[in-house]
Amino acid sequence: QQFNCAKSQMGTLKKDPGNEAKLKIYALFKQATQGPCNTPKPGMLDFVGKAKWDAWKSLGSVSQEEARQQYVDLIDSLLAPEGLVVAAQPTGSAASFDTLLVSTEDNVTTIRFNRPQKKNAINVEMYNEIIKALEESGKDDSVITVITGSGDFYCSGNDLTNFTKIPQGGMQQMAKDGGELLREFVKAFIDFPKPLIAVINGPAVGVSVTLLGLFEVVYATERATFHTPFSQLGQSPEACSSYTFPKMMGNAKASEMLLFNKKLTATQACAQGLVTEVFPDSSFQTEVATRLKAYAKLPRNSLTLSKQLIRGTEKERLHTVNDQEVERLVERWLSDECMQAIMSFFQAKL
Template sequence: MTLQITDEARVRTITLDRPEALNAFNEALYDATAEALIAAAEDPDVAVVLLTGNGRGFSAGTDLLEMHQLATNPDFARGKHGFLGLLDALVDFPKPLVCAVNGVGLGIGMTILGYADLAFMSSTARLKCPFTSLGVAPEAASSYLFPQLLGRQDAAWVLLSAEWVSAQEALEMGLVWRVCEPDDLLPEARRHAELLARRPISSLVAVKRTMTEPLRSEIRAARERENAAFAELMGGPANLEALTAFAEGREPDFTALPPGW
């Protein structure tokens, strides 16, 4: 099982459930999460989705061991939806999406907040966009959504540096709406989700549609740019050094790469 799904008071809680891997997304978890969002979108009894993680992590991003296999094995079996399918489900999700960041969030565990209508974060959680440390490009239209949410310079630091962002920094940047003590995180996120869920679903959908529709073409264009850059860099010298270093349990050394890398 990769997800826990529960319904209460018209709120569907989707809990990422690979705690032994800090809820890192492998193909199975990408597929399950995409399917869960699609099902919630279509369910007339669901008004709001609350997304969180089980254990110490919100999500450690893409499973790097599986990413290494994808980069080095052309016959590796991909999932039905995969990473891109999850993004499609997030872009198309018509109802309020509330995220409760309970622990560490890396990669998609951070960039998914660009699609949250409300984001809550534990005071002990941390976030990171590790793209430059992995020798790849941004993802999930974060190159567009983060400058919109955070401002250009905070977004540039987050995306270029691959450094950790604390809960307080995320709050100050505008990436999350509330910071809570760990024991208060889910009750507070649920309280707000249930308040929204008492409103007419038709109105919730209409409000979200009118807010997000102007962003759709820009998100699509950003994803196309990012995908092209990612395809160019994945499997290149910097990415292979990063993935090999991860598999070997050491820090990557980018100083010996060919010029320009």
């Protein structure tokens, strides 16, 4: 497993990561292997022991699974500058992915965005891998499928470096290829047969937000935010949000997000129907895991057939909207407005 691999690779670091990182590594390891801290607090004169105890205690009720993942992510971030990665894939994965962690346990398939250093921004490879992971998850024996993120972000949306890789056919070919990829990506969500649950572990931006109208349930930590800055980038809505958002929250609230780039807090998103329930960050993973465990015990066929009834009447409409949105986005990507906005974005990062 990646956790065991990360543990062994910790010793290969050439550069001392520093005391702060070492305390975090210690705390995550203890949380991952023993659960929340319930040991007595060391005495005031035991400075090292007290620092370790404080670091472990600060993790609160973070689940062992999430602590293992955070441990792997942290070791990965320390290995990256030395040209190394945590190599092992999690058990239960039907295929190997470079940008995702996919695992199945207790009738739950989890697809975890795994580009934490890029805030889980979706590049071309990740788009293709998500399509593949959904295809496999739709056919496996799991009852529900969960999508979440590694690290502090859920997903920062489309990786804008996708626009810097111009193919031989120029911008026209890039826009055409991007449109076809986006069409297939959204189609994979529209056609997904099982209950799909989003576990929003941090800020969500762009397409990772607009897709939420295609999920059955959306759980969010209180520190999550939801932002769709399309007009700022000279672009337009995607992932059927031009249809699902007004349907969920009404035209006025949908327009604030999709036209005027309003960023929502988790509480606001819940009040507007985008999010099912919001949890305190300290208990988020534990409370969500309890719900997922209960859902995974429900009859598989009953859930699948019920989803068909709920979603079936609008599936054709969703495919039509997807086609219309992609057509408009291809136009936008080739527009002066969009190109200028993206150039300004990269210049601001210099």
